[in-house]
Amino acid sequence: MWAYSSSSCLVTSFRFSRPNRHRYKSEASAPRSHQNGDDKERKKKVIIVGAGWACLASAHHLTKQGFDTTLLHDGSFPAEEVSVRGFWNPYKNIFSLIDELGIQPFTKLTRSALYTTEGLEVEFPIYRDLPRLPTPFGALLYTQFLRLSLVDRLTSVPLLAPIIDFDNTDNAWKRYDAMTARELFRLFGCSARLYQKVLKPLLQVGLFAPAEQCSAAATLGILYYYLLAHQQNFDVLWCRGTVTEKIFTPWLESIKTKGCRYLENKRLTDFIIDEDSGHILGVVCGQETYEADAVVLAVGVSSLQSTIMSSSVLQSREDFLNVLNLSTIDVVSVKVWLDRKVEIPNASNVCSGFDDLTAWTFLDLNSIYDEYEGAPTTVLEAEFYFAKQLLPLKDEQIVVKLMSYLSRCMKEFEEAKVLQQIVTRLPESATHFFPGSYKYMMRGSTSFPNLFLAGDWVVTRHGSWSKEKAYVTGLEAANRVVDYLEEGDFARILPVEDDEPHIETLREFNRRINETTAQIPLAEFFM
Ligand SMILES: Cc1cc2nc3c(=O)[nH]c(=O)nc-3n(C[C@H](O)[C@H](O)[C@H](O)COP(=O)(O)OP(=O)(O)OC[C@H]3O[C@@H](n4cnc5c(N)ncnc54)[C@H](O)[C@@H]3O)c2cc1C
Helix, strand or coil: CECCCCCCHHHHHHCCCCCCCCCCCCCCCCCCCCCHHHHHHHCCCEEEECCCCCHHHHHHHHHHHEEEEEECCCCCCCCCCCCCCCEEECCCCCCCCCCCCCCCCCCCCCCCEECCCCCEEEEEHHHHHHCCCCCHHHHHHCCCCCCHHHHHHHCCCHHHHHHHHHHCCHHHHHHHHCCCCHHHHHHHHCCCHHHHHHHHHHHEEEECCHHCCCEEHHHHHHHHHHCCCCHHHHHHHCCCCCCCHHHHHHHHHHHCCCCEECCCCCCCEEEEEEEECEEEEEEECCCCCEEECCCEECCCHHHHHHHHHCCHHHHHHHHHHHCCCCCEEEEEEEEECCCCCCCCCCCCCECCCCCCCCCCCEEEEECCHHCCCCCCCCCCEEEEEHHHHCCCCCCHHHHHHHHHHHHHCCCHHHHCCEEEEEEEEEEEEEEECCCCCHCCCCCCCCCCCCCCEEECCCCCCCCCCCCHHHHHHHHHHHHHHHHHCCCCCCCCCCCCCCCCCHHHHHHHHHHHHHHHHHCCCCCCCCC
């Protein structure tokens, strides 16, 4: 048990100052004040655990604020982000970071498509190039549906009602989280074809799980953020190599240059706690310990779960025990080099319906990665989501499956031979927003006053998703540290673009109706 009473010798080497500006609310009481002359000299130590978007965001900001920062990573850098990654138009905070770093890692905006077993189903244009219409008219009019009838498409209109109603508040999450996405689409009258051909596959590549296993709250959040809030939100550009190579490496270098220590192969196993005050005094990595005045944990759901299993300190708190109820999704990524050039019309492609189990994507690396631009043969990468059933297969079996699926999307793949392949299994790599999962998700502040959380599964009211959400929660965690330690400036977090005026009006109207109906006697009686 890594808990120490405040009378133990370890604790005497730590000092806390009393924070009194609680702009970010901690769930436990403030630490005891032991301010003396030494404290003013000593830089406050912040440990940041992880090495993804969330973690680097915290480390970057806190190092710039002059804290004594140490980044602990369980792997050796670069280790994450092996596959191709997309960056959508509303990722304002990430784009601002890229400008600050002075790097140019991205392609131009690219077009996307959706394939089913019948072939090309939908083509998504670059919406920014087309005259801007009030949402959702741009998405409805400019998206090219090749097989889906207008009647099928129009059955999506009633979905606007829950989209307006879901305003990303705690109440809205609680209201919709118990329902599945499939149930939501059924309840609001979507046609079977619209669901099967478009909504289901798009959701499975957005939330990585089949619609009957996705929370309706997460579904509404993601649909609004990527597709419906503004016409150009679905516009995407890609990293021109791996994120590790193009972004993380220069970013980490810049953080290290500013004074952050980066320690590889340090797996967090437990914490040292002052039992009297409940403050974290340091972290444990196997046999080693590191002192800390504040800690940011940004490790992803499955890693946090294994840390909880090894940490008697975390096991003592309900908010952490609840995380054990969350779940993650397995992904399999396949990169193939073909013996000939196949002209792939769109850089990124979503596919569904081939075995009714996984949705998958394929990306044309010749038009995304610098290193394959102009190559005489085709290099592409595919990703299968919710793919536990693929994990035990041999690489060759997975590649045969991929090639047969590709041939059904485009005949040109039929004759192509695979020259080289890399199959990467990514078990438990994506957060599963399953129905009912919201109540187990954690906030940025924890029941430990100086332990903060960041990551794409951490609850935030910012409204963003995926990498942008992970990055934003990293900045939010840094702000909690600044607030707690009463030093430094807060990081500026760019908000998502405001709702369009007609959506704002509809939301206001909806809020009033909800308030009025809440007054009706017995309003709470029925489910
Ligand atoms: C297959 C796949 C494709 C995706 N594609 C996209 C995309 O195209 N666009 C997009 O925006 N988002 C995409 N996402 C989502 C996006 O990658 C995640 O939202 C984002 O990476 C989450 O970042 P994070 O910092 O929260 O966590 P992570 O990236 O999971 O980082 C956690 C880090 O913590 C380290 N760690 C874990 N445990 C410990 C420990 N005990 N001690 C020390 N270190 C530890 C890990 O090594 C890792 O570096 C994709 C996700 C997956 C799985």
